[in-house]
Amino acid sequence: MTSQTVLVTGGAGYIGSATAHLLVRAGYRVVVFDNLYQGHRAAVPQQAAFVLGDLADRAAVSQVFDRYPDIGCVMHFASYTLVGESMERPFKYLRDNLVNALNLLEAMIAHGVKRFILSSTANLFDLPSDRAAEPIREDAPIAPGSPYGESKFFIERALHWMHRIYGLKYVSLRYFNASGALPECGEDHAPETHLIPLVLQVALGQRPYVTIFGDDYPTRDGTCVRDYIHVADLAEAHILAMAALDQLGARCYNLGNGRGFTVKEVVETARKVTGAPIPAVIGPRRPGDPAVLVASSESIRRELGWQPKHLDLESIIRSAWEWHRAHPNGYGDTHLGGEAPPALRDLPPASQREDKG
16 A cells, blocks of 8 residues: 555645654555645655645646545545534535545546545534434434534535445544643634634743633533544554555544543643643533533444543643644745655656556
8 A cells, every 4th residue: 555645635724734644654655735824834744746726726636636645545634624604604615625625536537536534523413412322333323513514514425425436445534532642733713713722822822721611511511522633643543544445445433532521621731741731711601512522432342343542531642742843933934835856856757656546
């Protein structure tokens, strides 16, 4: 597998860049395709080829496959991802996320590339309160909690038909709360909406306090419980799934640690890691926030042998803290284009490429 090239859309973003770094470490050749709307050029591994482009541009997408004929698998991270924004601008999510994915799939099929990994979401599972405390399995009812979650479900349905009609092999990986950092890359969103980086910004003196949305939930301390999964463990799951695509055919997996931590536990652990007081203010509940969201990842553990290595909250937050301390202003500049490194400018001709079916 490592003799082929992997196309990573959205590979300048948080999870995409972490996966690109681990792919490079594993010996894969990597092409990152990103419009830098939410991503950062500096997050892309130096060893990877970088193409500045937009999935809405069908010609540009097709040209990537023409330029790199050894692409054997696509990992699709590029997406609009803000749940709150999707409630305010639903067409941006319901239309653009799906159409951009279809542009990518159409170009893949046209170029004979039939291996695909989707970055999906736990937002597919907007469970009623009587089910909320249960670890969520892949066969739980699909009831997206926002237009963002719905757009990912649309893509999963499109993959079903691409598999049935064209023989596309795919895995959809439904993340719970991605967190932590690699030494090379971490979270830098604008705006920032994720709890751990928000808490760490308070520790850095960049925010006066962190808001806890509700402390009257039916949980052990009254605050919401979430399943935090280290970004490196997510990236490893992508690589495992890619290696098994030919045997799997079509699968959906939930990715989480299988245990949950409350918001107050996150804040208290961050205080321990950083040594900062981190003031917290209790605010009103946010509409639609379930009390508990915890994944059952038994399927991918059983079928692929996936084992998360970062199981405790302290190690997850410590890795994020180390990155944020080293990059207090995130990536800063970094919305810059770039040329492919010399080693990837001239790939083998199409006659030498592996079978992609």
